[in-house]
Amino acid sequence: MKDKYFELLKEKYNTPESVYTELMNLEAIQNLPKGTELYLSDVHGASKEFKHILKTGSGNVREKIENFYGDSWNEEEKNQFSLLISYPKKVLSSMQASEKTDSWYYQTITHLIDFIGFCAAKYTRSKLRKALPKKYRYIIEELLYTDPSSHKDRNDYYDSILNRLIELKQAERFIVSLCGVIPRLVIDHLHLVGDIFDRSGGEYTVMKELMQHHSVDIQWGNHDVLWLGAMHGSKANLLTLLRIAARYGYLYDLEKTYGLNLRPLFLYAENHYAEHAAFKPKLTSGTERIFNKEKESLLNRVHQALAIMQFKLEGQLIERRPEFDMDWRNILKAIDFEKGRITIEGKTYSLDAFPYDSIDKHAPNQLNADETYIVETLLASFQQAEKMRRINKFLLRKGSMYLVYNDQLLYHGCIPLKENGEFACLRLKEKDLKGKELLDFFEYHIKKAAEHPEKQEDFSTDLEWYAWAGPLSPLFGRNKMTTFERYYIENEETYKEERDPYFDLRNEEDTADAILREFGLNPEKSKIINGHTPVKVKKGEEPVKAGGKVFVIDGGMNAAYQKTTGIAGYSLLNNSYGFQLVTHQTFDTRDNLLGEKSKEATLKRMIDKKLERKLIKNTTIGRSIQAQIEDLQSLISYVNDD
Numbered sequence: 001m002k003d004k005y006f007e008l009l010k011e012k013y014n015t016p017e018s019v020y021t022e023l024m025n026l027e028a029i030q031n032l033p034k035g036t037e038l039y040l041s042d043v044h045g046a047s048k049e050f051k052h053i054l055k056t057g058s059g060n061v062r063e064k065i066e067n068f069y070g071d072s073w074n075e076e077e078k079n080q081f082s083l084l085i086s087y088p089k090k091v092l093s094s095m096q097a098s099e100k101t102d103s104w105y106y107q108t109i110t111h112l113i114d115f116i117g118f119c120a121a122k123y124t125r126s127k128l129r130k131a132l133p134k135k136y137r138y139i140i141e142e143l144l145y146t147d148p149s150s151h152k153d154r155n156d157y158y159d160s161i162l163n164r165l166i167e168l169k170q171a172e173r174f175i176v177s178l179c180g181v182i183p184r185l186v187i188d189h190l191h192l193v194g195d196i197f198d199r200s201g202g203e204y205t206v207m208k209e210l211m212q213h214h215s216v217d218i219q220w221g222n223h224d225v226l227w228l229g230a231m232h233g234s235k236a237n238l239l240t241l242l243r244i245a246a247r248y249g250y251l252y253d254l255e256k257t258y259g260l261n262l263r264p265l266f267l268y269a270e271n272h273y274a275e276h277a278a279f280k281p282k283l284t285s286g287t288e289r290i291f292n293k294e295k296e297s298l299l300n301r302v303h304q305a306l307a308i309m310q311f312k313l314e315g316q317l318i319e320r321r322p323e324f325d326m327d328w329r330n331i332l333k334a335i336d337f338e339k340g341r342i343t344i345e346g347k348t349y350s351l352d353a354f355p356y357d358s359i360d361k362h363a364p365n366q367l368n369a370d371e372t373y374i375v376e377t378l379l380a381s382f383q384q385a386e387k388m389r390r391i392n393k394f395l396l397r398k399g400s401m402y403l404v405y406n407d408q409l410l411y412h413g414c415i416p417l418k419e420n421g422e423f424a425c426l427r428l429k430e431k432d433l434k435g436k437e438l439l440d441f442f443e444y445h446i447k448k449a450a451e452h453p454e455k456q457e458d459f460s461t462d463l464e465w466y467a468w469a470g471p472l473s474p475l476f477g478r479n480k481m482t483t484f485e486r487y488y489i490e491n492e493e494t495y496k497e498e499r500d501p502y503f504d505l506r507n508e509e510d511t512a513d514a515i516l517r518e519f520g521l522n523p524e525k526s527k528i529i530n531g532h533t534p535v536k537v538k539k540g541e542e543p544v545k546a547g548g549k550v551f552v553i554d555g556g557m558n559a560a561y562q563k564t565t566g567i568a569g570y571s572l573l574n575n576s577y578g579f580q581l582v583t584h585q586t587f588d589t590r591d592n593l594l595g596e597k598s599k600e601a602t603l604k605r606m607i608d609k610k611l612e613r614k615l616i617k618n619t620t621i622g623r624s625i626q627a628q629i630e631d632l633q634s635l636i637s638y639v640n641d642d
Helices: 002-012 016-030 047-055 060-072 075-086 088-094 102-119 125-131 134-144 152-167 171-186 203-212 222-231 235-247 251-258 263-272 293-320 369-384 386-398 435-451 459-469 483-488 509-518 559-565 590-596 620-641
Strands: 037-040 189-192 216-219 341-344 347-350 402-405 408-411 426-428 431-433 528-530 550-552 570-575 578-584 602-606
Touching: 016 620, 037 047, 047 075, 047 203, 060 075, 060 102, 060 171, 075 088, 075 102, 075 171, 088 171, 102 134, 102 152, 102 171, 125 134, 125 171, 134 152, 134 171, 152 171, 203 386, 216 386, 216 402, 222 235, 222 369, 222 386, 222 435, 222 459, 235 251, 235 293, 235 369, 235 459, 251 293, 251 386, 263 293, 263 369, 293 369, 293 459, 293 483, 369 386, 386 435, 431 435, 435 459, 435 509, 509 528
Parallel strands: 037 189, 189 216, 408 528, 528 550
Antiparallel strands: 037 570, 341 347, 402 408, 426 431, 570 578, 578 602
16 A cells, blocks of 8 residues: 555656655745734624725734835825725725826835735745736736846836836736735635624625635634524524524625525514514614614514524424423423413513414414415525525535644634533433534534435434534533523513633633643643633723633624624734734724725734744644655655665
């Protein structure tokens, strides 16, 4: 077998020179500084904010401009250049024709070429070439590797290229292409640590950005698995994500984006439900303009209809999965229909304007004929939507429950713990699951559910609902989800959801150390990157925990969370020298940024003390390259022995 492997390797490198060349190339790459990684979490459809962070490299573009131009440029020049790189089309269209002279084009292109050369210093020519747009690749490389100051002929050659570009009216297109290269160079790899979906309707724009990104991985969040479950046939998941869309006023956006057939739902809700104050849509300033009273009233009724169908489907799921041990959350069966009350955990409460006519008191979890038709129609249109199919495929290919990358541990939710800090155990399929094994179990079944989306009530698909709302789900991290209580019970004591002990214990170094060891990592060298729970900055909460071993990077990127957090999200950067935490302040619109020509609304904070620079050979990719080097060295020995 070994001989066969080396024979195949010889076919790829069919001369001694090709082996030596590749070996020297790989060894040289190992000694380059590692690229900068960007960690983001909890985007929740905030597409404008997400795209802004990518365009600015989470403030990294502006920082590199500072490093490159230093005192040779003033602050206004640096800010204008930074803005041009991030929003080239907008900046160019906002300029007066008199400003865009041939001289301005020449100087701007020269500055961009010089800056690209600076940003690409840690990359091989081969890697840089892949980052360049194909239509201008040759020209950019000629400009990058021509030093006009070295010789008059070279200067003439450089001038000739630029002047011809300008004469052919290609300067603006060329500038836009150059600007697009820079964010790719300043951020080598993107980690999305969960929750792309829900709270607003920009999730498809976010997904398009991710699908086009040059290097990305995803750690699924609870909202992501909610959508994955719906794609794989979970009716409870589907009704839940549609209810959330109705609650936050973007249900019409989903209808338009994915071509969902919502008409039967709208007609049914209009005929069977009256308005209820608890179901008033939570509209942001951006969505209020598009809603008149009639639309808002219909959304209120649709919101109710979706909630009732969701509770019925959840009750059915709980009944067919006794192993989930959630019968105490079979909420509709706890209603006393004669007295109009409900008993929850031994206490009885009255219900506020509950739609008793929508439920068969003898079979409360049973969908009526209209509801059955609506659910089947919704599921069919959701699963058949081409955009949903692309999203599903990408999330499965790039996603996982957790990731170990460059000796850091990334996961969205939590590692369920007991009060004493031990790993909590969930018994499923006759196995006691905890720690890493628990997350592996969920990942296996999420991928298994994707294999047969027509199996709507199999264990794997039902587990995707448990991942959303189960008491020991590593993505949920609470003992229950009190959606029903918040809608229909006035007593706020019923709204309380107890957090998993993890969320308090992750402040302790001992807990972080135990989790890192569970995943085979060295607590002295590794860190945990976590999302899921918004960091309440305005209340003094810190995102850095456990003596710097845990980063919680959910800072409320979506506007729905910003009243809680007081900021517009966190991002985390890891370059060859260590970690930087970036705090993002809110900005109203791109036009405001252009008008003010100010710095991006970010604040960077160094986490690590000055460390020895980390090279590629000390990374996950470096270990893969090292394996290739060892194979080539073995091939040389094999050929020599032969």
